[in-house]
Amino acid sequence: xxxxxxxxxxxxxxxxxxxxxxxxxxxxxxRIQIIDDKLHAFLSVNEKAVEQAQQIxxxxxxxxxxxxxxxxxxxxxxNLCIKGSKxxxxxxxxxxxxxxxxxxxxxxLKQQDxxxxxxxxxxxxxxxxxxxxxxxxxxxxxxxxxxxxxxxSGGSAVSVSAFECVASLGSDTGGxxxxxxxxxxxxxxxxxxxxxxRYGLISYSNSIEQIGPLTxxxxxxxxxxxxxxxxxxxxxxxxxxQDQDYLSGIDSGIEGKKIGIIKEMLGDGTSAEVLxxxxxxxxxxxxxxxxxxxxxLDMVKYSxxxxxxxxxxxxxxxxxxxxxxxxxxxxxxxxYEFNSYIxxxxxxxxxxxxxxIIIGGFVPSSGQAGKxxxxxxxxxxxxxxxxxxxxxxxxxxxxxxxxVLPFKKGEKIDDPVALFQVDINTVTxxxxxxxxxxxxxxxxxxxxxxxxLIADSNQDKLLLxxxxxxxxxxxxPEIPI
Amino acid sequence: MVTSEEIxxxxxxxxxxxxxxxxxxxxxxxxxxxxxxxxxxGVDSEEISMQEISISNLRKDEHVPFDENxxxxxxHYKGTYxxxxxxxx
Numbered sequence: 001x002x003x004x005x006x007x008x009x010x011x012x013x014x015x016x017x018x019x020x021x022x023x024x025x026x027x028x029x030x031r032i033q034i035i036d037d038k039l040h041a042f043l044s045v046n047e048k049a050v051e052q053a054q055q056i057x058x059x060x061x062x063x064x065x066x067x068x069x070x071x072x073x074x075x076x077x078x079n080l081c082i083k084g085s086k087x088x089x090x091x092x093x094x095x096x097x098x099x100x101x102x103x104x105x106x107x108x109l110k111q112q113d114x115x116x117x118x119x120x121x122x123x124x125x126x127x128x129x130x131x132x133x134x135x136x137x138x139x140x141x142x143x144x145x146x147x148x149x150x151x152x153s154g155g156s157a158v159s160v161s162a163f164e165c166v167a168s169l170g171s172d173t174g175g176x177x178x179x180x181x182x183x184x185x186x187x188x189x190x191x192x193x194x195x196x197x198r199y200g201l202i203s204y205s206n207s208i209e210q211i212g213p214l215t216x217x218x219x220x221x222x223x224x225x226x227x228x229x230x231x232x233x234x235x236x237x238x239x240x241x242q243d244q245d246y247l248s249g250i251d252s253g254i255e256g257k258k259i260g261i262i263k264e265m266l267g268d269g270t271s272a273e274v275l276x277x278x279x280x281x282x283x284x285x286x287x288x289x290x291x292x293x294x295x296x297l298d299m300v301k302y303s304x305x306x307x308x309x310x311x312x313x314x315x316x317x318x319x320x321x322x323x324x325x326x327x328x329x330x331x332x333x334x335x336y337e338f339n340s341y342i343x344x345x346x347x348x349x350x351x352x353x354x355x356x357i358i359i360g361g362f363v364p365s366s367g368q369a370g371k372x373x374x375x376x377x378x379x380x381x382x383x384x385x386x387x388x389x390x391x392x393x394x395x396x397x398x399x400x401x402x403x404v405l406p407f408k409k410g411e412k413i414d415d416p417v418a419l420f421q422v423d424i425n426t427v428t429x430x431x432x433x434x435x436x437x438x439x440x441x442x443x444x445x446x447x448x449x450x451x452x453l454i455a456d457s458n459q460d461k462l463l464l465x466x467x468x469x470x471x472x473x474x475x476x477p478e479i480p481i
Numbered sequence: 482m483v484t485s486e487e488i489x490x491x492x493x494x495x496x497x498x499x500x501x502x503x504x505x506x507x508x509x510x511x512x513x514x515x516x517x518x519x520x521x522x523g524v525d526s527e528e529i530s531m532q533e534i535s536i537s538n539l540r541k542d543e544h545v546p547f548d549e550n551x552x553x554x555x556x557h558y559k560g561t562y563x564x565x566x567x568x569x570x
Contacts, residue, residue, distance in 0.1 A: 100551055207532075233540040302522040309516055316495060323496070325565050330556055333566040341566035343496040354497045355509050358488060361495040362513060372516055378524035385530075416508050417515045433532075 001027045003163040007072055007220040010166050014060070014070040021060075021071025025053035025115055028073045032117065032164045035481060040139045041158035043078050044086050045118035052115050059113075067113030068227060074109065075165040077153050078119040079126055080211070081200040082106050085116075089202050090134040091124045093322050093348040096329060103200020104235065105169060105211055105228045112227050117165045120155025124350045125319065126171055126204045128152050129179050129422055132413050133352040140409075141183060142481045143447055147406045150180030156214045157184035162481055166216070167224055171201055173209040174307050175401070175426025178438035181214050182401035182450025185440040185476060187467070188214045189221045190426075192457045193433035194239040196225075197232035203318040205311040206237075208430040218439065218468040222246035225460065244461060252465045255289030257395040259466075264300035265399035265425045273444035274400045281441055281451045282398065284473040290466075295390055295397070299383035300428055304420050306383070307427040309363050309376035316360020319353070322346060355416070384432045391456040396466050399425050401438040401450040425452060435460045437467045441474055448476075483513045 001023060005013065013019045029049060036042050046052075056071035076082060079089045081099035083106075088094045102110065109116075123133040131139045131154030139154045141147040142162040149158045153170025157180030160168050170177040172190040181188025189212040196211045203209075213224035226247060231240040261282060266275060282292050299306075321327050324345035331345055349357065363372035390397065403425055412418045429436035434457055438450040451470065455463035485506050492499045499505040557564040 100548060231538070233538065236534055236536070236538055299522065302519055305516045305518045308512065309519070325563065333557060333564060336566040338566045338568045339496065343498050346496050347498055347500075349497070351501075351504055351508075354499075355505060355512065357495050357497055358492050358499075358505065358509050359512055361491040362483070362487070362509075363516065365491065372513075372519065374529065375519040375522065375524060376516075377529045378527040379519060379522050381530040382522075382524055382527050416512050420512075420515060 003027060003031055005166070006217045007166045007215060007223055008217070010072050011068070011070050021053040021056045021115070022050060025049050025071060025073050028117060028165060035162060036164065038140060038145055038481070039142055039158050039162055040137055041120050041155040041162065041164055042075070042118045043088060043090065043121050043136055043155070046116050049073070049115050049117055056113050056115070067111055069109065069112045069114035071113055071115050072167065073117045073165045074114045075117050075120045075156060075159040075168040076106070077122050077156050077168070077170045079122060079171060079202040080106060080169060081202070082116060082119070085119065087119065087202065089125050090122045090136055091348070091350065091353070092135045093328060097327070101200065104197035104232045106200060108228050120159050120168065122155055123152035124353050125202070125315070126152040126173055126176055127315065127352050127356050129175065129419060130413070131155065132409060133350060135350050138409055141406055142479055143185065143406070146408055147447065148183065148409050150183030150402070150406065152176040153214065154180045157181050157186055157188065160184070160186045160214050160216060161479060167220055168214045169211055169228070170214055171209055172212050172430065173205050173311060174423050174430050177212040177214060178401050178426050178436060178450070178452060179422070181438040183406040183448060185448035185450070185479070186214050186216060187218050187221050187440065188212065188438040189225065190429055190436045191225065191229065192239070192435040192460055194237045195229045195241060195435070195460060197235040197238050199232055199234035205314040206318070207310070207314060208433070218437070218464055218471050219247065219250055221437070222250055222464045239458070246461050246464050249461070250465055250468045253288060254285065254466045254469045257290045257466065258393065259285055259290045259292045260295030260390055260394040260397045261292055262300065262397055262399045263294050263296045264298070265403070269421055269424065270400065270403040271405055273405055274403055274449055277442040277444070277449045278400045278451065281470065285398070285470060288469050288473070292398070295394065297383065297386050297390065297428065299379055299386055300424070302379045303383060303427050303431060304424055306376040306379035307423065307431055308420060309372050310380065312356045312360040313364045313373055314360070315356050319357055322349070380431045383428060387428070387432045387434065395455070395462065397454040399452050401425060401452040405444055405447045405449065429454050433457055435463050437463055439467045439471050440476055441470070443477060483510060485510070
């Protein structure tokens with residue numbers, strides 16, 4: 001049984017009768033049991049997965065209508081609600097929280113007969129970019145287990161990369177899908193803001209976060225996007241994409257497309273290996289007929305500070321609900337005064353979440369808002385204007401997904417500002433609502449480098465076509481695990 | 482420049498106990514100091530653009546009954562209310 005096949009190959013193999021969903025899911029479960037001790041991608045595993053696969057095989061055999069996933073094993077980031085399953089957000093605060101309803105993306109995938117292999121690790125409440133802030137311990141990069149897998153959707157990227165599932169769903173607030181995708185050599189997608197419903201995603205920073213797929217190929221991402229996108233009455237920020245088919249015409253190529261190389265995303269902080277890979281990617285895009293030119297987005301320099309100011313503010317508000325009265329855990333009220341009870345209950349937040357809540361109280365507060373929060377909103381507005389102007393001249397933008405190679409566990413965890421800088425190339429797409437993708441592009445010293453493409457809002461189809469074209473120029477080694 | 486006292490005050494308001502004082506104050510300090518770069522962005526005259534969201538597509542405002550078992554599982558559920566800690570007098 002080959003667990004290394006893509007999602008589309010899986011569908012093909014099932015349709016041809018070469019494999020059964022039961023066998024494939026059972027083998028996947030076996031692999032999780034064998035290698036996940038080393039990787040710690042999963043926080044919980046669906047014990048009923050094989051049983052569910054048997055049901056799908058029955059439907060196939062009896063000629064009933066079967067959903068597009070045909071029992072495909074998918075992992076789900078642990079901030080997405082699956083009814084009846086634990087949804088911990090990798091936090092002690094929600095350690096025993098069982099979701100009472102399905103997120104819209106989960107409903108959609110269930111309707112398409114996907115099988116959820118389990119919930120995967122992340123930085124607590126999606127705040128981080130290494131999974132080291134998970135309250136249940138970090139995940140490891142399958143390419144070298146001493147290294148971080150990126151984050152916050154680290155478990156998603158690890159599980160796809162190490163063949164513990166065929167595809168995964170993560171969430172991307174400032175690069176949390178694309179960063180781990182880059183570090184683990186898988187495809188990671190941040191859709192146009194509003195393309196995918198956030199209903200059932202535990203909120204961190206509503207105004208910029210999006211759910212996105214992590215897959216082995218760009219075509220698989222298009223396949224997943226077809227299943228999860230579209231208007232949802234439970235999320236009034238969603239847009240009607242008129243059931244666009246992102247997979248059709250994905251081979252269209254990029255001949256004649258104008259691609260802007262973002263100057264500020266190739267600055268001093270970019271490592272020599274990443275810089276060299278980026279030059280190679282540009283050269284390959286040109287050989288495919290694209291016209292590449294340098295472009296400047298002045299506000300990128302301030303984007304990380306604006307991003308953290310805005311997200312901390314929204315997090316401070318969103319996480320107020322964890323007061324053990326609305327959300328929380330079993331903890332007796334006896335003997336406590338109201339405020340001290342809530343403060344005591346909130347000690348279950350980990351240190352990074354606590355720090356961001358404090359910042360989220362400080363930066364929008366009276367007397368400080370003008371210096372921090374309002375200025376951050378102004379940077380966001382100006383950056384959005386700059387990128388809108390840029391897309392009048394260019395079809396796409398290119399930059400490395402992350403300016404540095406994956407780093408060792410523990411290397412940056414005590415330096416919050418050093419961690420901030422790792423986000424410099426990814427936050428722009430979130431702040432401006434643009435779609436963005438990370439494509440596995442190169443390896444350096446056994447560690448992956450991903451290349452990022454950004455398109456204008458609602459140009460997701462064009463973005464996937466370009467990413468597919470770039471992907472076709474790349475041959476990467478097999479994962480050593 | 483933010484002061485340690487300001488951080489402690491905000492922590493209290495946000496109901497975050499900074500028992501491990503340095504772990505919080507030093508790092509929050511570093512993070513907020515980093516935000517000072519916003520002063521150089523030259524955006525004082527910039528208008529804040531707001532994203533308009535249509536309210537014509539809102540779901541129907543109607544009561545949807547939920548699984549009763551959720552309430553029964555609560556430890557502090559008394560009759561028709563959830564028991565909270567007493568307010569200070």
